Amino acid sequence: xxxxxxxxxxxxxxxxxxxxxxxxxxxxxxxxxxxxxxxxxxxxxxxxxxxxxxxxxxxxxxxxxxxxxxxxxxxxxxxxxxxxxxxxxxxxxxxxxxxxxxxxxxxxxxxxxxxxxxxxxxxxxxxxxxxxxxxxxxxxxxxxxxxxxxxxxxxxxxxxxxxxxxxxxxxxxxxxxxxxxxxxxxxxxxxxxxxxxxxxxxxxxxxxxxxxxxxxxxxxxx
Amino acid sequence: xxxxxxxxxxxxxxxxxxxxxxxxxxxxxxxxxxxxxxxxxxxxxxxxxxxxxxxxxxxxxxxxxxxxxxxxxxxxxxxxxxxxxxxxxxxxxxxxxxxxxxxxxxxxxxxxxxxxxxxxxxxxxxxxxxxxxxxxxxxxxxxxxxxxxxxxxxxxxxxxxxxxxxxxxxxxxxxxxxxxxxxxxxxxxxxxxxxxxxxxxxxxxxxxxxxxxxxxxxxxxxxxxxxxxxxxxxxxxxxxxxxxxxxxxxxxxxxxxxxxxxxxxxxxxxxxxxxxxxxxxxxxxxxxxxxxxxxxxxxxxxxxxxxxxxx
Ligand code: SF4
Ligand code: SF4
Numbered sequence: 437x438x439x440x441x442x443x444x445x446x447x448x449x450x451x452x453x454x455x456x457x458x459x460x461x462x463x464x465x466x467x468x469x470x471x472x473x474x475x476x477x478x479x480x481x482x483x484x485x486x487x488x489x490x491x492x493x494x495x496x497x498x499x500x501x502x503x504x505x506x507x508x509x510x511x512x513x514x515x516x517x518x519x520x521x522x523x524x525x526x527x528x529x530x531x532x533x534x535x536x537x538x539x540x541x542x543x544x545x546x547x548x549x550x551x552x553x554x555x556x557x558x559x560x561x562x563x564x565x566x567x568x569x570x571x572x573x574x575x576x577x578x579x580x581x582x583x584x585x586x587x588x589x590x591x592x593x594x595x596x597x598x599x600x601x602x603x604x605x606x607x608x609x610x611x612x613x614x615x616x617x618x619x620x621x622x623x624x625x626x627x628x629x630x631x632x633x634x635x636x637x638x639x640x641x642x643x644x645x646x647x648x649x650x651x652x653x654x655x656x657x658x
Numbered sequence: 659x660x661x662x663x664x665x666x667x668x669x670x671x672x673x674x675x676x677x678x679x680x681x682x683x684x685x686x687x688x689x690x691x692x693x694x695x696x697x698x699x700x701x702x703x704x705x706x707x708x709x710x711x712x713x714x715x716x717x718x719x720x721x722x723x724x725x726x727x728x729x730x731x732x733x734x735x736x737x738x739x740x741x742x743x744x745x746x747x748x749x750x751x752x753x754x755x756x757x758x759x760x761x762x763x764x765x766x767x768x769x770x771x772x773x774x775x776x777x778x779x780x781x782x783x784x785x786x787x788x789x790x791x792x793x794x795x796x797x798x799x800x801x802x803x804x805x806x807x808x809x810x811x812x813x814x815x816x817x818x819x820x821x822x823x824x825x826x827x828x829x830x831x832x833x834x835x836x837x838x839x840x841x842x843x844x845x846x847x848x849x850x851x852x853x854x855x856x857x858x859x860x861x862x863x864x865x866x867x868x869x870x871x872x873x874x875x876x877x878x879x880x881x882x883x884x885x886x887x888x889x890x891x892x893x894x895x896x897x898x899x900x901x902x903x904x905x906x907x908x909x910x911x912x913x914x915x916x917x918x919x920x921x922x923x924x925x926x927x928x929x930x931x932x933x934x935x936x937x938x939x940x941x942x943x944x945x946x947x948x949x950x951x952x953x954x955x956x957x958x959x960x961x962x963x964x965x966x967x968x969x
Contacts, residue, residue, distance in 0.1 A: 589740070589772050592788035594839060596832075597769045597850060599898040606898040607774045619832045628835065634794055634843045637787045637806060638749065657906035 437466035437557065437562045440473060440550040445484055448526065451547040452485065455496065456522035460485070460549070461515075462502035463529035463535075468566055472526030474552050475502040481528065481549060506533030513570045519544050555586075567655045572642025572649065578630065579618045585638075587614035593635045595619075663800065663846060664818035666763035667735045668707040670968040672847065672876045674676050677934055678941025679962045680737060680812045680849065680878060681705035683729075685720035685727035694725060700950040704957040706965055707764055707944070709849070712739040716776025724752055727760040737820060738762045741770025746786035747795070747806055752797060758815030760923055766820040766849065767792040777865030790843045793821055797844030821845035823877075825862035826855060826897035834865040841875045849943040850877055853929065854893075854902045872938035878934045882945045882955065887911050923956065930960040 452458060459484045468474030482498040489496040499522070503511045506529035515537070519525065524545040527534040534546040554566040569586035575593075576583045585591045589607045595615030599606025605613040622628045640646065671678050684691055701708050708729060712722040726736035738757050740750065741757035754765070756946060769789040773781050780786045787795065795806050798821050803814040821840040825833050837848060853859045859879070873966055884890045887910045906925065915919035933939045942962075946953055957963050 521923065560926075589774075590769055590788065591785045592742075592769060594788055594790040594836070595830070596827065596836075597789075598822060598827045598828075599771070600827050602828055602899045604898075607772045616711065616829055619829050623829070624829070628832075632839060632842070634790055634839065637791045637795070640786065 437469050437555070438532075438552060439470045439554050439566075440467050440530050440552045442472055442477065442481070442528070442550050443548070445488065448481070448547070448549050449488055451487065452496070452524060452526065454494075457497040457499075457522050458485075459501060459519075459522045459525045460507070461525055461527050462500075462532075463506045463527075463533055464502055465507065465529070467500075467503045467529055467550065470558070471562075473530075475500075478502055478528055481526070503529075503531075509536065509540065515541065530539045536547075570643070571638075571640070572646075573639065575638075578598050580621050580625075582613055582614055582618050582621070582638070584618065587612075593638065594631075624649050624654055664763045664816045666818045667708065667968070668737065668819040669846070671706045671966055672900060672940055674911050674968045676941075676966045676968070677962075678706045678876065678878060678963065679705050680943045680947045681890060681950075681959065682709040682711065682943070682947055683725070683950060684711045684714055684947050685722060685725035685951050687717065687719050689720060691728065691829075694720070694728065694867075695732060697950040698729060698734050700733070700953050702713065702734050703965065704919070704963065705944070707735040707737045707939075709737040709739055709766060709945075711947075712741045712768070712770070713744060713776070714739075714770050716743065716773040716778070718777060721759070721910075723757045723762065726757060726762045730761040735764065736762055737764040737766050739766045739768060740792065740796070741768045742785050742788055742792055743773060743783050744771035747786050750787075750792065750795070751799065751805055754799060754815050754817065755811075758817065758864065759856065763816070763818055764820060764824065765796060765817040767796060767845075768822055778927055789821065790840055793819055793840055793843040793845050801844075817888055818846050820847045820849060821843055822851065823848050823900050824851040825853070825859055826851060827900040830858075833871065834862060834871070838871055841871055845875050845939070847878060849878045850880040851899065852880040854900075854906055856929065856932065858901065859904075860915075860936070863936055867938040872940070876940035877938055878941040878943040879929075879931075879939050880943045880945060881926050883949070883952070884910060885919055885949065886922070887918050890922075923952075923959070926956065927960045929964035 450577040460478050462473050462475055462478035482500050486498050505511050519541050526547045526549045526577045528549045531552040534548050537546045556564050557567040559565045571585050589605050598614050600613040600616050603616045605611040683697050710722045710726045722739050726738040729736040748963055767789050773783050796817050800816050803811050823837040890907045894901050910918045910921050930942050933942055
């Protein structure tokens with residue numbers, strides 16, 4: 437899923453500025469799963485904003501709503517009759533949400549309430565970890581299902597680099613060196629030879645480096 | 659290894675079977691050419707080639723190709739370092755062509771320290787290709803006369819290709835294999851990370867020799883003299899992939915007040931003596947960064963002078 441973290445309250449307050457009435461809009465997709473922007477977090481953010489503004493002597497009216505998904509025009513359409521009732525809409529979806537909203541309603545302001553961070557999953561209660569960088573050409577079959585593009589700090593295809601120490605990456609003692617894991621697994625399975633080849637430079641055109649991407653499924657477009 | 663690949667002095671010295679001696683020089687944090695030239699004067703005539711670091715530890719410095727080119731002008735042979743952190747394949751290939759045009763003939767291909775360690779941790783990192791792919795690219799440019807995309811190069815750059823190996827990083831068993839991978843990709847010579855754990859390095863070399871790697875590439879052992887007990891402790895605890903045995907720290911401490919520096923130098927000289935005899939070791943790479951003025955004395959005391967002249 438897409439993982440996100442809520443922005444600091446002061447930043448959200450700054451975006452909201454002098455608005456008198458806003459909508460805090462959650463999403464039931466990934467941000468609900470990673471506890472950043474679901475119905476529960478919408479309620480919490482709305483209360484915090486109201487309390488903060490009341491303290492400032494500048495009260496704000498905050499309505500709450502959570503869409504099935506904000507990355508789908510069908511659900512975004514559900515705001516058609518009400519979006520004009522607010523001075524601004526604060527979206528708690530990943531970065532995709534505010535963009536679908538602003539495309540659908542060009543005459544309204546949409547602010548992001550979360551920082552969208554990565555594609556990953558929960559590795560323990562309350563801890564999420566990155567797994568994929570969406571490079572567009574998956575190569576993890578060469579590395580036993582572990583991704584050096586997203587999980588190696590240098591995205592190297594021939595690792596580990598000289599900074600790998602005791603299973604940890606050179607950048608910090610709490611970051612696992614994915615290359616250490618790859619080599620260990622290959623060693624345990626007696627398949628170290630897989631790593632001996634010199635891999636060609638990666639073609640980054642399918643990644644974000646090739647410009648904004650689109651996925652067209654002909655059979656569905658008809 | 660029949661005819662010369664690049665014609666660099668380092669290549670000639672190694673090919674003639676001499677025990678090579680390379681040094682290192684960090685370009686200034688600024689455009690202080692005078693200071694850089696002063697460093698050159700300590701190295702000239704005392705080593706066969708000098709590594710010129712490329713924004714080492716991710717701190718911005720004068721570009722390694724420019725400092726290398728100045729070195730060529732001063733009659734000293736550079737070993738031009740290039741890291742994968744700061745440039746994509748276009749910039750790399752164009753810098754290689756530029757460097758070659760300025761008379762640079764040796765190149766060391768590195769991943770580079772992550773920018774998190776440096777003075778611009780906010781920067782984007784590039785890593786378009788990794789160090790092994792860089793080695794293969796420089797080889798392709800030299801031997802096939804082609805860019806990475808297979809287009810022909812109008813006068814190919816002929817570089818003597820170097821790579822780094824760290825016998826002390828983890829997983830330990832894999833380190834010789836990764837060096838083999840670099841040699842397979844096209845490395846002509848290897849310079850190792852600085853060595854303090856001799857026991858572990860002997861094992862590393864034994865495995866390398868068993869695999870015949872010393873016959874495919876020249877392996878130069880890395881030496882950095884310890885200047886103080888503090889430096890030894892810092893390297894032991896804070897430099898990833900560095901191994902400093904407790905016995906060495908004790909030895910420096912035991913030397914007594916004001917004598918640790920000399921003890922560190924003595925240890926380095928003992929190391930060099932052992933490397934001269936060690937099977938598979940073709941030379942020593944002396945990394946005396948910010949200690950360049952000590953190089954003449956170190957070279958002399960280690961019996962590395964005079965440096966051979968090979969035509
Ligand atoms: S190789 Fe690319 S697509 Fe596959 S997991 Fe890694 S980043 Fe994602
Ligand atoms: S230590 Fe491991 S994860 Fe970190 S940059 Fe090096 S190879 Fe990649």
